């Protein structure tokens with residue numbers, strides 16, 4: 001359906017921004033969701049071996065090769081003429097195999113001339129699947145960014161506005177700049193949306209054929225468009241407004257609609273980030289609230305865990321017990337210290353948030369304080385989430401705890417979850433190094449099949465047996481030893497991944513004490529990111545980084561490093577999802593290079609304590625004398641903890657999507673669109 005819709009839009013429509021192409025996203029009925037879940041989760045993987053898209057992809061790869069010699073004979077002008085001819089063919093055949101293969105061969109030839117690299121067969125394979133709306137899993141380092149240029153060129157050439165979505169501004173700007181010469185050859189305009197751009201500058205970038213952008217910037221632009229349209233947001237309203245508007249009237253929107261998106265690191269966007277809705281909010285003065293927040297924080301300090309309240313770390317929430325509520329009521333009746341307008345519900349909520357701020361949210365773990373502001377750190381990317389704030393007074397409670405000025409309450413203007421947003425694209429595709437684990441959910445929620453693309457060269461990755469040390473202290477000693485062995489003795493570059501900013505700083509102190517030179521990359525030290533990454537592959541370099549050096553980081557090996565065994569990666573704490581662990585290990589041994597990795601974790605790590613508390617305590621007691629957990633038991637502990645944490649996250653995502661749909665239904669009932 002998306003295909004016919006997509007190709008019915010004329011390039012003029014798309015260029016003028018009319019109509020604002022997007023799919024009417026209606027929640028599927030429960031039986032559709034069930035059927036999609038069964039199909040993507042069970043039936044389809046079972047049928048996978050029987051061919052279908054994968055077989056057609058292999059055919060397209062062979063056909064693309066067959067055009068190679070012919071394309072190599074053409075000069076630049078002839079290649080451009082050929083592209084113009086293929087443009088009609090692509091449109092007419094709706095990206096049929098023959099036209100697409102000829103066009104891919106042409107792009108491959110042009111890329112060789114302007115970028116100095118040609119697409120591998122595995123990238124042609126991926127390009128075909130992406131063009132037809134799939135999520136492709138390519139192993140880390142196989143060159144997803146470059147593979148995407150094939151479908152991007154094909155779609156942009158036929159006139160579709162293409163959004164290449166990645167996880168942060170740094171990657172969006174880097175990739176747009178690197179690939180722009182290829183697009184320019186075909187006369188396609190490509191730009192990057194970064195946080196600093198004004199709305200007018202954004203409009204200009206989106207007016208081009210190809211926009212590289214982060215998922216957050218894109219979604220906020222969409223929400224701002226919806227807010228700008230107000231009650232004219234429905235397709236019918238928009239069509240009517242456009243029909244009566246005099247020619248040349250500027251549209252209030254910056255996007256030209258949601259035609260085709262290719263989402264890089266798709267599991268991170270579709271899954272890890274899908275839990276929290278994107279909220280467009282405005283700040284209202286919070287002076288009256290400040291007194292209540294201050295009181296709640298002081299009062300929370302008098303409450304006792306286990307009696308007045310329960311801490312549910314796995315769900316990151318605190319619940320007041322009956323006793324706790326009675327104490328809040330008593331304080332309210334006493335009233336002496338409370339702001340006069342405080343209500344029973346308001347007090348209980350403020351106290352709950354104050355307790356969360358005190359017991360669950362810690363500086364340099366969930367947030368950092370930069371320039372007098374609390375800034376949230378996203379664990380899966382290790383980056384600061386600029387302009388995001390926790391809801392319902394939690395942010396203010398944390399600010400008060402840190403002794404900072406309150407930013408005031410935020411009121412919601414518009415909100416949407418990624419689940420609802422990305423379903424609105426007429427055609428959606430994604431790429432990731434780690435997606436098979438979540439294929440069923442991606443199929444059910446986004447309707448995307450997941451396909452694994454074969455490796456370009458056989459992997460030379462080596463992985464040492466993981467070790468689980470007695471406690472954090474023993475783990476850091478083992479990490480320092482390993483760094484010394486690999487970086488100092490063997491002269492290999494070493495990347496040490498930590499889960500939090502705090503952990504990266506603790507390790508940095510230990511390395512300094514051991515006299516080991518190193519650099520730290522985290523949400524507090526991110527200014528020289530590009531230079532740090534550029535140097536991280538040099539012989540003997542030690543880089544300590546949070547997940548900022550995870551996804552998307554391409555570390556080039558320095559001279560002579562491959563002969564010494566390549567890059568060595570040390571994981572110091574398992575993440576809540578095994579996919580994030582795999583991403584970290586994926587920084588080494590890329591595209592057939594040598595490289596190795598090891599996990600050095602501790603039995604008292606947060607993942608085990610929070611998500612498998614009984615099992616970890618039991619195993620620790622059992623092996624107290626030995627000090628180190630046997631590998632098989634560590635494997636079991638990790639599987640149990642990650643499965644439990646992923647099940648919880650899945651539940652939270654489902655709840656968030658349902659809540660979002662309910663709110664949207666209420667708002668559209670009251671005529672307010674989003």
Ligand SMILES: Nc1ncnc2c1ncn2[C@@H]1O[C@H](COP(=O)(O)OP(=O)(O)OP(=O)(O)O)[C@@H](O)[C@H]1O
Nearest residue numbers: 117118119120140141142143144145146433552554
């Ligand atoms: N066809 C090619 N020829 C030569 N070099 C290539 C080719 N494709 C990709 N590369 C190079 O391979 C490196 C890895 O590419 P890239 O970072 O896009 O991989 P990735 O799959 O996105 O990795 P990750 O999943 O880790 O983010 C880059 O330096 C890129 O320039």
